[in-house]
Amino acid sequence: MASPIRKLTLVCPKELEPTIADALAVNDLDVSAYTCFDARGRGNSMELSSASEKVQGAMRTVVFMMVLPSAEVDGVLSIVKTACPTPRISYWLESIEDFGRLK
Numbered sequence: 261m262a263s264p265i266r267k268l269t270l271v272c273p274k275e276l277e278p279t280i281a282d283a284l285a286v287n288d289l290d291v292s293a294y295t296c297f298d299a300r301g302r303g304n305s306m307e308l309s310s311a312s313e314k315v316q317g318a319m320r321t322v323v324f325m326m327v328l329p330s331a332e333v334d335g336v337l338s339i340v341k342t343a344c345p346t347p348r349i350s351y352w353l354e355s356i357e358d359f360g361r362l363k
Contacts, residue, residue, distance in 0.1 A: 265356045272349040274320040283343035289335045293295045296328035327359050
C-alpha cells in the first residue's frame with residue numbers, strides 16, 4: 261500500500277508570499293508542486309494593517325495548497341516556520357482518499 265497523503269493548506273498575509281514560495285522551492289522535501297491564490301481573510305483575529313484593509317474589513321492573504329506524503333508535512337511546516345517565524349500563518353491538514361492525473 262502506498263504511504264498516506266495529505267492536503268496541507270497554508271494561509272498567510274500577502275506580503276509573505278514570495279518568502280514562502282522561495283522556501284518551498286529550495287528544500288529536500290517532496291514539494292514539487294502546489295497551488296496558490298489570492299484571498300481575503302476576515303474575522304476578529306485579523307491584524308488589518310493598511311488603510312485599505314481597515315476600510316474593507318479584510319486582510320489581503322494568499323493560500324498555498326499542496327498534496328504530499330504524510331511523512332513530509334512536519335518538514336514543510338518547519339521550513340515555512342523557519343522562513344517566516346510569525347504567528348500570522350494558519351494551516352490545516354486534510355486526508356486525501358486518492359490522488360492522480362487523468363490520462
